[in-house]
Every structure is written in structure tokens, then in C-alpha cells.
Amino acid sequence: SAVISQKPSRDICQRGTSLTIQCQVDSQVTMMFWYRQQPGQSLTLIATANQGSEATYESGFVIDKFPISRPNLTFSTLTVSNMSPEDSSIYLCSVHGQGNTGELFFGEGSRLTVL
Amino acid sequence: GNSVTQMEGPVTLSEEAFLTINCTYTATGYPSLFWYVQYPGEGLQLLLKATKADDKGSNKGFEATYRKETTSFHLEKGSVQVSDSAVYFCALSVRTGNQFYFGTGTSLTVIP
Numbered sequence: 001s002a003v004i005s006q007k008p009s010r011d012i013c014q015r016g017t018s019l020t021i022q023c024q025v026d027s028q029v030t031m032m033f034w035y036r037q038q039p040g041q042s043l044t045l046i047a048t049a050n051q052g053s054e055a056t057y058e059s060g061f062v063i064d065k066f067p068i069s070r071p072n073l074t075f076s077t078l079t080v081s082n083m084s085p086e087d088s089s090i091y092l093c094s095v096h097g098q099g100n101t102g103e104l105f106f107g108e109g110s111r112l113t114v115l
Numbered sequence: 116g117n118s119v120t121q122m123e124g125p126v127t128l129s130e131e132a133f134l135t136i137n138c139t140y141t142a143t144g145y146p147s148l149f150w151y152v153q154y155p156g157e158g159l160q161l162l163l164k165a166t167k168a169d170d171k172g173s174n175k176g177f178e179a180t181y182r183k184e185t186t187s188f189h190l191e192k193g194s195v196q197v198s199d200s201a202v203y204f205c206a207l208s209v210r211t212g213n214q215f216y217f218g219t220g221t222s223l224t225v226i227p
Contacts, residue, residue: 042204042219092158102208103149104215108158
């Protein structure tokens with residue numbers, strides 16, 4: 001398994017501001033994944049962050065809105081830029097487990113409320 | 116393509132009732148199947164998994180069997196407790212690219 005720590009766990013933000021979420025993993029991993037969970041919804045993959053290269057974004061998500069850093073094999077950040085109330089969501093960091101079964105392990109999430 | 120269809124909620128049960136949450140999937144190739152649980156205010160936790168046909172995953176009294184013939188992975192528990200109140204997500208991953216596909220989640224409330 002993997003232990004994933006996310007900060008902040010929750011925050012209330014003003015419209016137009018930006019917030020950076022940090023994700024720390026207790027082991028070195030190749031890929032880190034950022035998901036968004038809007039209220040009452042399932043998970044949507046935002047992007048995959050690989051160390052040493054630019055993140056790969058899914059359809060509907062762009063780097064200007066969700067810039068990602070991946071400075072080493074245990075850490076990543078996701079910034080939610082120029083926030084609007086529609087960005088109010090839980091943002092989850094995840095990594096694959098070891099071995100061939102490849103289950104995902106998740107951090108506890110960062111619950112953002114944009115006023 | 117790959118997708119997961121999950122029983123819609125919310126589901127409300129009395130304590131000690133039998134639980135079934137249906138999950139069916141479509142996939143190219145041979146997926147691994149998972150159930151995740153999300154307790155109020157928390158992130159997702161892996162509940163159980165199965166990696167090949169006829170495998171049964173089990174944990175905390177929950178079970179699910181990988182049925183290739185019916186493309187299903189239904190979650191069951193014989194006697195639910197109030198502490199089982201949570202949102203349950205069915206998911207699959209395909210080995211190519213290790214992409215994950217999640218169902219929409221089923222909210223379960225167990226009342227004493």
C-alpha cells in the first residue's frame with residue numbers, strides 16, 4: 001500500500017484567487033494522478049503527473065487552469081487557478097499500488113469551497 | 116470502450132439487513148475490478164478487489180465476485196451496520212495504460 005498525505009484538507013477561498021494543493025507519498029512512484037470529485041458526483045481524472053516531464057491533461061482540463069508540478073518521485077502539487085464557485089470540489093491525489101493488480105490509493109482529499 | 120454502470124442510490128437499510136449494490140462493466144481486454152468506499156468527509160479507500168474471472172474479493176464482511184459471463188461485480192454484505200454508511204464506488208482498470216474507470220457511486224445509509 002501507499003500512504004498519501006494531502007494539504008490542505010479543506011479550505012474556503014474567494015472567487016478569483018488561486019490555491020495550491022500538496023501531495024506527499026511515502027514511497028517513490030512514477031505516476032501521480034489528480035482527480036476532481038464535484039459534489040455528489042464520481043471521480044474525474046484531471047491529469048497524470050510524471051516526474052521530469054509535463055503533466056498529461058484529460059479532455060476538458062487545461063494547464064493554465066490546473067498547473068501541476070512534479071519536482072521529485074514522492075511529491076506533486078496541483079494549483080486551482082482563478083477560482084470560481086464551479087471549482088468547489090474535493091481534489092484527490094492518488095498513486096498506483098505495487099504489483100500487477102495496480103489498484104489506486106488515495107489521499108484523504110482537499111475539500112475546496114469557493115465563495 | 117470501458118465503463119462502469121452502478122446501481123443508483125441512495126440506499127437506506129436497517130441495521131443487520133442484507134446489502135447488494137449492483138455493478139456491471141464493459142471493458143476491452145481483461146480488467147481488474149474494485150470496490151472503493153468513501154466515508155463522510157474522507158477520501159476513497161480500497162474495500163476489495165478481484166483481478167480475474169471467478170475471483171472473489173472480500174473485506175470487512177463485504178464480498179464481490181468477478182463474473183465474466185454477466186460482466187458484473189456486485190457488492191454484498193450479509194448484515195450491515197450503522198458504521199457501513201458511506202458512498203461505494205465500483206471501478207475497473209485495464210492494464211493498457213492502467214487507466215481507471217469509476218462508477219457514479221452509491222450512497223448507503225444504515226439506520227439503527
